[in-house]
Amino acid sequence: MAGSVAAAVGVGIGMGLAISHKIKNQKDPFLQNALDFFFSNYRPNCSSPMWGSLSLADNTTEAVESKTGASFPSVLSDTQQLLGIGLRKKSILGLKNIDVYAFGVYADYTDMKNSLSEKYGQFSVSELKQNKEFLEDVLEKDIRMTVRLQIVYGRLSIRSVRSAFEESVGSRLQKFGGPDNKELLQRFTSLFKDEYKIPRGSVIELSKEQGHVLCTKIDGNDVGCIQSKLLCWSILDLYIGEDPFDVKAKEEIELSLASLLQN
Numbered sequence: 001m002a003g004s005v006a007a008a009v010g011v012g013i014g015m016g017l018a019i020s021h022k023i024k025n026q027k028d029p030f031l032q033n034a035l036d037f038f039f040s041n042y043r044p045n046c047s048s049p050m051w052g053s054l055s056l057a058d059n060t061t062e063a064v065e066s067k068t069g070a071s072f073p074s075v076l077s078d079t080q081q082l083l084g085i086g087l088r089k090k091s092i093l094g095l096k097n098i099d100v101y102a103f104g105v106y107a108d109y110t111d112m113k114n115s116l117s118e119k120y121g122q123f124s125v126s127e128l129k130q131n132k133e134f135l136e137d138v139l140e141k142d143i144r145m146t147v148r149l150q151i152v153y154g155r156l157s158i159r160s161v162r163s164a165f166e167e168s169v170g171s172r173l174q175k176f177g178g179p180d181n182k183e184l185l186q187r188f189t190s191l192f193k194d195e196y197k198i199p200r201g202s203v204i205e206l207s208k209e210q211g212h213v214l215c216t217k218i219d220g221n222d223v224g225c226i227q228s229k230l231l232c233w234s235i236l237d238l239y240i241g242e243d244p245f246d247v248k249a250k251e252e253i254e255l256s257l258a259s260l261l262q263n
C-alpha cells in the first residue's frame with residue numbers, strides 16, 4: 001500500500017495538490033478506500049484541482065478549501081466519505097459579498113450502494129452527471145449524509161445564523177412542502193440558542209441519520225435531532241439542489257456520488 005500511496009501522492013503533487021503530511025498508519029482499509037476514492041476523483045484535464053489541497057495526517061486525510069484554508073476530514077463518523085467542498089458567500093445589504101463558511105458534503109458509502117446500485121449501477125459517471133432524477137433519488141432515499149460547515153467569517157452572531165437558516169431553509173421548506181411548515185422551521189432554528197457562540201473556525205454539522213432524522217452539532221456538541229424527511233431534503237437541497245450555493249461544488253459532489261456506485 002505504501003507504494004500506491006506514494007504513487008498517488010506523487011501524482012497529486014504533479015497535478016498541483018499540496019501534500020503536507022505523510023501517512024503513518026497504513027493498516028486501515030477504509031482509509032485506503034478513501035484515498036483511492038479521493039485520487040480517482042481528481043480530474044487531470046480540468047484547469048483547477050477538484051479540491052484546494054490534500055493533507056495526510058496520522059490516520060486520516062484532509063481536503064483544504066483553497067480560498068479560506070478550511071480543512072475537511074475525508075472520512076466522517078467512520079463511514080461517510082467526503083464528496084466535495086465549497087464556499088458559501090452572502091451579500092450584505094446587497095453591496096458586499098462576504099465568505100461566510102466553507103462546507104463539505106459527505107455520504108455513507110454502504111447506504112449509497114444499498115439504495116441506488118440496483119437502479120444506477122449500470123450507468124457510467126458521465127451518464128449520471130447532470131441526471132436530475134439521480135440527485136432526487138439521493139435526496140429521497142434513506143442515505144446517511146452530512147453537511148459540515150466551517151465558519152470563516154469572524155463576526156457571526158447566533159441570531160444571524162438563525163435568520164440565515166430561516167431564509168434559506170424556509171424557502172426550501174416552502175418550495176418542497178408548501179406554506180404549512182412554519183412550525184418545523186421554528187423547531188429547527190430554535191436549536192441555535194442564544195448562548196452558543198460561533199467564532200471563526202466553529203463547525204456546524206447537519207447530519208441526516210437513518211430514518212430521515214436531522215441531527216445538528218455545534219463544535220462536536222449535540223444540539224438536537226428532528227425527524228423530518230422534508231427538513232433533511234431541504235437542507236441538502238441548498239448544496240446539491242437546483243439552485244445550490246456553490247455550483248462548482250455541486251458538480252464535484254454529483255461526480256463523487258456517481259463514482260461511489262462504480263466501485
Ligand SMILES: CCCCCCCCCCCC(=O)O
Pocket residue numbers: 088090092100156160161164165168169
Ligand atoms: C452575515 C451573514 C450571516 C450568514 C450566516 C450563515 C450561517 C449558517 C447558515 C446556513 C444556511 C445558509 O447558508 O443559508
